[in-house]
């Protein structure tokens with residue numbers, strides 16, 4: 001049977017500026033987002049209704065799951081589609097700050113677009129994506145993007161150079177709404193750091209990129225979850241360039257060199273949580289992430 005196979009990549013923010021609280025309750029952000037090789041595999045097959053399954057027992061299998069919601073939205077736009085069977089092979093840790101649920105939703109949109117020959121343009125897919133969550137539109141584009149507004153205005157920017165990423169996911173999750181609502185006026189980002197970062201990406205200036213990682217949400221997450229601060233302190237003591245991912249609790253470090261990355265990963269005390277090794281991905285991997293398989 002015809003099926004779509006989609007690699008849905010995790011996301012880190014190399015810059016995440018939380019600027020101010022908006023009247024609609026969301027926070028205005030400006031962010032440089034980057035897709036990394038850590039990914040889930042999704043299989044999609046035509047079906048009479050929406051059926052969602054996974055190897056993970058930790059994710060919901062109904063409309064509470066962003067992937068299910070994505071299928072519902074695509075079907076409401078194209079009612080001739082009766083349903084789709086979705087299987088998520090989960091590798092990205094959940095509630096990690098790595099946009100795992102969001103990238104799955106984007107993968108369902110991308111995969112259904114090809115599976116059912118819908119010919120949706122990128123902006124049509126982004127329009128569906130932004131109805132699901134703030135991080136979903138990035139999953140439609142990548143590998144490196146500028147995102148503004150509540151995170152849904154995404155545009156491709158020059159790709160980041162190849163960097164190795166060591167991630168550490170503690171064995172608890174954080175609540176994104178809680179992290180945002182704990183942001184105080186004095187915590188908001190006041191520096192205009194986006195222009196400089198974009199210039200560095202254009203020049204492939206690795207030193208600038210590594211030296212200017214920012215995540216304004218760190219202060220809020222650290223105040224709510226001191227264990228994340230402890231892990232970040234460990235990273236600062238042992239690596240040169242580290243940051244919290246999204247609203248946390250995952251902390252990551254970037255390395256230009258694979259051996260250094262592996263050595264650091266191996267040095268992390270196991271009681272801090274689960275460590276992952278990944279790398280930044282490029283547009284070739286983004287273009288090849290959806291495959292249509294006509295065979296069994």
Ligand code: C5P
Pocket residue numbers: 025026027028029132133134135149150151176177178180181
């Ligand atoms: O859009 P999403 O469902 O991912 O956002 C989850 C929650 O995170 C929102 O309901 C809001 O409380 C908070 N949020 C925010 N500002 C953003 C993104 C998310 O306040 N830019």
